[in-house]
Amino acid sequence: MGRLVAAYGPEGALGQVRRGHLDPSFVEELSSGKGRTPDLARLLEGWHARLMAADPVTDLIEGHRLGARLIVPGDLEWPSQLDDLGSARPFGLWVHGNADLRFSCLRSVALVGSRAATPYGAHVAAEFGAGLSESGWTVISGGAYGIDTAAHRGALAGEAQTIAVLASGTDVAYPVANHHLFEAIRARGLIVSESPMGVRPTRPRFLVRNRIIAALSRGTVVVEAAVRSGALNTAGHAVALRRHLAAVPGPVTSENSVGCHRLIRRAEAVCVTSARDVIELVGAIGDDLAPEPRGPVLPRDALDEESRQVLEAVPSRAGAGPATIALDSGLDLATTLACLGALAAAGYVERTDSGWRAHRHPEVSNNRMTRTNGGDRGRPDPVRR
Known part of the structure; x- marks a missing residue:
């Protein structure tokens, strides 16, 4: 029916159904097309019956x-x-x-x-x-x-x-x-x-x-x-x-x-x-992008690379001296000392009688951990020594 309406318009298709006779050229087109040819006689009979009841x-x-x-x-x-x-x-x-x-x-x-x-x-x-x-x-x-x-x-x-x-x-x-x-x-x-x-x-x-x-x-x-x-x-x-x-x-x-x-x-x-x-x-390309899923952001994620190296080298139980920490972190002693000071101020490590050790429950305040300043926006204090 869709092809019949497309070929002859609604009025033309309706007229052919009322007459119970399809245009020969349309029948020939259907017969020459690909796929199975529909049973036109049965289709016309069904269409006519529905038309009479409409x-x-x-x-x-x-x-x-x-x-x-x-x-x-x-x-x-x-x-x-x-x-x-x-x-x-x-x-x-x-x-x-x-x-x-x-x-x-x-x-x-x-x-x-x-x-x-x-x-x-x-x-x-x-x-x-x-x-x-x-x-x-x-x-x-x-x-x-x-x-x-x-x-x-x-x-x-x-x-x-x-x-x-x-x-x-x-x-x-x-x-x-x-x-x-x-x-x-x-x-x-x-x-x-x-x-x-x-x-x-x-x-x-x-x-x-x-x-x-x-x-x-x-x-x-x-x-x-x-x-x-x-x-x-x-x-x-x-x-x-x-x-x-x-x-x-x-x-x-x-x-x-x-x-x-x-x-x-x-x-x-x-x-x-x-x-x-x-x-x-x-959606529109470039305008409806979904955010990439990310894991939880931890305070230590804001540290620079050197500070993270030093923090990883600080033991959590017994204390260690600056020279030992510098050796384990792979950094020179001056850089290690600077990082230890900044990490201590941020609450990541503490100094004990036996040396430096990681703080078990670091209390990190936003003001101490990050400062907004030009190109260093959101970076921790240890990067500015």
């Missing part, structure tokens, strides 16, 4: 009554990235909420995963959703149980919008338990669907809507996925659309993370462990 005027009236609006390609609110779907692009979308769909999707990330999420997966999805939202990124998901629900709830805790793409009409709460969640999303974001009001979800509709989740966002993150998870279907659409794809690693013993691990092992997805990692992946 009531578009009632759909529009009911949608307007419930607060939803229908947008189509060419409208100001239509996200242009959906055009990447080619002939699989939706013909229109029902949108329910106060946000603008096109604007909300300019900086957006899809978070998807298993419905039967583990506590670990739900926690990670909520953390990612909140982190992305606090950084101004819209979170897109499917409104289902598990990872989807956690991602939406996390996003609602932040500042940005969240978008739920449903496999049913925007007025149908599925799952029913998420009724209040959908109300919150309408108030802070958008509920989106290809289906008109009152349409119930089916398994094929869940798989079909996944292409929209992948196309609307800059990238997709699979938080948890078993081998046969529907989230992997969304991941496949993201790869086909040349969108960024990421996956969260989980316990190697968890069946719910097997799909994620396979994506990472095959180099189909980038391993991410935080919202900052995701933003660095999908």
Whole structure:
């Protein structure tokens, strides 16, 4: 149908379905193309039956009554990235909420995963959703149980919008338990669907809507996925659309993370462990870099190299003389004495009757350890002798 509309326009395609006869040139084009030729007679019969049961005027009236609006390609609110779907692009979308769909999707990330999420997966999805939202990124998901629900709830805790793409009409709460969640999303974001009001979800509709989740966002993150998870279907659409794809690693013993691990092992997805990692992946080059993880900063990290050498050579139990310390540190006696004085002032070492020894509980004050002065900003006293 997408190819028929692309070739003849909506009105031309509708006319051919009503007549029950396709243009011969279109049939010839389909037959000469690569892949299996569809059964056109069965397709036409199905399209005609659906057309006879359709009531578009009632759909529009009911949608307007419930607060939803229908947008189509060419409208100001239509996200242009959906055009990447080619002939699989939706013909229109029902949108329910106060946000603008096109604007909300300019900086957006899809978070998807298993419905039967583990506590670990739900926690990670909520953390990612909140982190992305606090950084101004819209979170897109499917409104289902598990990872989807956690991602939406996390996003609602932040500042940005969240978008739920449903496999049913925007007025149908599925799952029913998420009724209040959908109300919150309408108030802070958008509920989106290809289906008109009152349409119930089916398994094929869940798989079909996944292409929209992948196309609307800059990238997709699979938080948890078993081998046969529907989230992997969304991941496949993201790869086909040349969108960024990421996956969260989980316990190697968890069946719910097997799909994620396979994506990472095959180099189909980038391993991410935080919202900052995701933003660095999908954000602007050079502007959204994630900070490198670092270990804890210890007071002795601020010492210069010579002072560290002397400190390492000072025994912690029995004292040692300056000559012994100089020998062990590999420095001359004058430098060793200067460093010992500075280290003692900073509280790292102490002088006893038997010689110098390391202080067991150094009390290092910021004023004594570092001073800010030109090019020596943040360096310890021992470097200025």
